[in-house]
Amino acid sequence: xxxxxxxxxxxxxxxxxxxxxxxxxxxxxxxxxxxxxxxxxxxxxxxxxxxxxxxxxxxxxxxxxxxxxxxxxxxxxxxxxxxxxxxxxxxxxxxxxxxxxxxxxxxxxxxxxxxxxxxxxxxxxxxxxxxxxxxxxxxxxxxxxxxxx
Amino acid sequence: xxxxxxxxxxxxxxxxxxxxxxxxxxxxxxxxxxxxxxxxxxxxxxxxxxxxxxxxxxxxxxxxxxxxxxxxxxxxxxxxxxxxxxxxxxxxxxxxxxxxxxxxxxxxxxxxxxxxxxxx
Numbered sequence: 603x604x605x606x607x608x609x610x611x612x613x614x615x616x617x618x619x620x621x622x623x624x625x626x627x628x629x630x631x632x633x634x635x636x637x638x639x640x641x642x643x644x645x646x647x648x649x650x651x652x653x654x655x656x657x658x659x660x661x662x663x664x665x666x667x668x669x670x671x672x673x674x675x676x677x678x679x680x681x682x683x684x685x686x687x688x689x690x691x692x693x694x695x696x697x698x699x700x701x702x703x704x705x706x707x708x709x710x711x712x713x714x715x716x717x718x719x720x721x722x723x724x725x726x727x728x729x730x731x732x733x734x735x736x737x738x739x740x741x742x743x744x745x746x747x748x749x750x751x
Numbered sequence: 752x753x754x755x756x757x758x759x760x761x762x763x764x765x766x767x768x769x770x771x772x773x774x775x776x777x778x779x780x781x782x783x784x785x786x787x788x789x790x791x792x793x794x795x796x797x798x799x800x801x802x803x804x805x806x807x808x809x810x811x812x813x814x815x816x817x818x819x820x821x822x823x824x825x826x827x828x829x830x831x832x833x834x835x836x837x838x839x840x841x842x843x844x845x846x847x848x849x850x851x852x853x854x855x856x857x858x859x860x861x862x863x864x865x866x867x868x869x870x871x
Contacts, residue, residue, distance in 0.1 A: 624782045628759040631781075631812075650841040657814050661782050714815040714850045721849040 614641065615681035622668055622677040622696055627660035630679055634692075637681070642690070643745045652690070652741060655722040658715040659694035659737040665713075668698045683746065690744040697734035759783045763791040770801035771869055773862065777809035780817030788817060792824045802833030802869040806862050807843045818852050825856050835865040 615637045620626040635653045638644065644652070656679065663677040677696045684691070719726040723739040761784035764775045772795040780788055788805070795803045805821060807813060825834045835857040838844040844860065847853045859865040 628779075628781060628783055647841040647845065650845070654812070654814065654842070654846060657781065657812075661814060661816065665782065714818055714852075717850050718815050718846060722846070 614683060615679070617679045619676045619678065622660075622663040622674040622698065624661070624664050626677070627657065627664045630660060631657045634679065634681065641683070641747055643747045648741070648744075651722040652692070652739075655719045655726070655739050656692050656694065658719050658722075659692075659739065662713070662715045662737070663694060663696040663698065663735070666698070668696075671698070683744070685746070685750050688742065688744055688746075690741045692739045693736055694739075695734060695736040761787050763787055765791060765795055767798075767800070768866060769870065771804055771866060772798055772800040772802070773804045773806055773866075775806045775809065779812045780807075780810055780820075781812065781814040782816040785814070785816040785820050789820045789823070792820070792828070796824075796828045796832055799829075800832060802835065803828060804835045804837060804862065804865045804869065806865075807836060807838040808862070810838070810843050813838075813843045813846060815846075815850075818847060818850065821847075821856050822852060833869045835859060835869055837862050837865045 615634060617630045617633070620630060631653060634656055638649060638652060660677060660679065664674070668674045675697050677694060679692065679694050681690065681692045683689070716728065719737065719739060724742050725740040727738045729736045729738070759779040759781050761776065761778040761780055766773050766775070774791050774795060776788060778784070792803060792805065803824070805824070821836055828834055836847070837859050838847055839860040844853070844858060847858055857868065859868060
């Protein structure tokens with residue numbers, strides 16, 4: 603995938619072109635949590651942190667990305683594991699314009715999604731452009747439950 | 752890790768303990784189910800209880816949508832109604848503490864502690 607310059611390095615979890623709505627956010631969260639549990643050895647706190655942070659990124663896309671559109675656009679969730687660095691990277695992208703929402707929409711300011719993501723992930727970046735938004739969440743010291751392929 | 756149910760499900764049960772309404776929440780509180788919690792808190796407030804306790808002990812997952820409901824409840828309940836939240840564990844008390852909500856809403860690890868705090 604070349605959108606937003608994402609490298610293709612053996613991505614293991616991908617949900618592409620899901621409508622950015624709350625139902626899909628919940629569904630993808632469940633599938634991601636299952637995938638996480640199967641592929642990595644995480645303590646309860648880390649597992650909870652990762653799933654919640656990913657949920658918050660999707661929730662933002664579902665709630666704000668397409669607020670001016672007639673129906674929700676797409677969101678994409680991709681998780682990548684770097685074996686050498688033992689780092690898990692999850693990106694949630696949308697093609698909406700939630701960062702440009704009218705400042706009068708107070709909800710965006712009251713939301714705690716971004717502070718939560720920053721507190722839960724080792725690194726959290728939110729990059730917005732006219733083309734959409736990419737949230738990148740990274741966790742270090744993640745142990746794979748499987749042998750390297 | 753056990754596989755999750757396909758749908759987000761949340762149940763809220765209300766019971767009265769003395770003059771306190773206790774809302775026992777179970778399951779998932781996310782942007783889909785948070786409105787259920789909001790309705791339950793509003794309904795409890797109308798009982799004119801001394802206080803309302805939201806017990807999240809049986810909650811597996813708490814999203815910021817749910818956290819926002821807790822903060823809003825604290826503001827919107829009548830001033831005469833006390834408010835407290837019970838939560839313990841990585842999925843609930845940890846994120847509440849991380850974003851400073853634990854200080855705003857009065858967080859306790861057990862229902863007994865919350866009841867003691869409100870009736871002291």
